[in-house]
């Protein structure tokens with residue numbers, strides 16, 4: 001049993017540290033080994049809380065799964081995806097999450113990896129009606145926009161495209177540190193000679209979306225026979241508003257993401273007692289977020305507030 005987790009870096013890890021250092025400590029250190037049955041209760045509790053999701057996130061993850069399955073199935077059988085079947089798959093996933101959260105809390109408590117707990121239920125007892133209406137609307141919208149997307153059109157063109165990977169956890173090493181890259185889709189287009197990296201988004205557009213894709217481009221450049229950066233296209237498919245954003249990267253984009261990585265890693269190292277072992281400083285060294293609105297959406301609030309929540 002490793003006493004400390006292996007040090008790795010990801011955009012998500014960086015964003016967690018930027019949100020709250022205490023949250024970062026819980027998520028990346030305290031929860032380590034919390035999946036084991038013969039371990040202290042704090043790592044177990046922290047690991048369980050880390051696994052909580054919320055309705056929007058769970059919906060986004062079901063949409064990603066539905067698209068991944070549809071793409072794989074089409075590439076293997078040439079059968080077109082069926083919108084109603086995809087909707088049923090997503091609805092089923094959402095219903096399971098409801099059932100687990102309301103009726104299987106104990107099962108989740110014992111095996112948090114195998115069951116789903118919604119933040120809205122855990123900390124608020126119920127999912128607000130307006131959230132449910134919003135998700136119903138999104139379900140229709142995102143699938144309609146998926147079928148209208150340029151990526152879907154390319155997917156139909158099997159003779160001209162080679163789909164390389166989807167939703168797989170990959171990593172590259174930068175300065176010896178493992179950097180996680182989870183690409184939704186990567187394909188090569190024979191006519192244009194371009195490598196196209198696609199990220200499906202079920203939320204709103206954000207400034208850091210481009211940085212995330214630039215990191216993926218670094219991975220593609222390291223891993224595949226890409227001759228020039230001009231041969232890589234990065235594309236965000238915003239399924240909620242039906243917009244497609246494509247970027248051609250410059251070397252400057254790649255150095256920017258490299259800079260973010262370096263600065264972020266330096267900051268992470270400040271919270272370590274031993275950088276070789278990735279041993280963290282005591283929990284009290286990780287300051288807490290002062291903005292209670294941010295705490296209200298955090299999974300770890302029962303550890304930070306004596307009343308159990310904000």
Ligand code: SF4
Pocket residue numbers: 019020021022023024026288289290294295296298299300301304
């Ligand atoms: S509840 Fe607030 S202070 Fe505690 S970990 Fe979460 S964001 Fe940080």
